[in-house]
Amino acid sequence: MSGSNLSAPDSPNAMPAEPVTLTVHRLPDPAAPVQRRGGRLPMLLVMALCAAPVVASYLTFYVIQPRGSAYGELITPAAELPADLPLRTLQGRQVAAASLQGQWLLTVVQPAACGTDCERQLFVQRQLREMLGKERDRVDKLWLIPTEADAAPGPVQLAPTLVAAVGQKGAEVTVLQVPRERLEAWLKPAPGHALADHFYVIDPLGRWMLRAPAAPEPSKLKNDLVKLLKASAGWDKPGR
Secondary structure, eight states, X not given: OTTOOOOOXXXXXXOOOOOOOOOOOOOOOTTSOOOOTTOSHXXXXXXXXXXXXXXXXXXXXXXXXXXXXXXXXXXXXXXXOOTTOOEEOTTOOEEOGGGXXXXXXXXXXXXXXXXHHHHHHHHHHHHHXXXXXXXXXXXXXEEEEEEOTTSOSXXXXXXXXXXXXXXXXXSOOEEEEEEHHHHHTTOOOOTTOOGGGOOEEXXXXXXXXXXXXXXXXXXXXHHHHXXXXXXXXXXXXXXX
């Protein structure tokens, strides 16, 4: 062919033949497990960080600190909030027990016909929360009103002064009705006392874990609350 640079193999001008080199690449074995980037260590570290506040809180009160260091009585083991605890608002609307979780609860148990002792306890409840300063948004005030088994579920009337007090903006109290027998199966007073004599501290997981003495000294009970909040920083949800 005219203009071709190719020569016949036997021609003296033929280019010497060069060996052909092939590179063989190893294909991945489809049966071999695929390694995930970073492995499992980062995932385990994240899980440990999430669990740390919970572990720290309970180590602080149940292991590191001697039992006598708390002013209130620690409940061991903590009493779980019954998932089926029948709760109702003052208007009679049903409320899921799980809705109480997510924040510390400073709880009182008092009848709807709130007398002098009841009003005093609600006042101390409010003062205790205010004494926590910038941490007060991590604590909800809860008032549980026991109802009798034969009482039909429906609205409960409070005195107008109480309605104004528990509904005051920035200092609201969550007020819920609960059947007495179900409440008494969860919260327990100290021997020789009634449920209404105490404050009950419930953690963000819904566990009753501390009972204040009857007629407590607010400053000492406040110190217990401060310890709990410090040990559980990052665990709850401020302003729930």
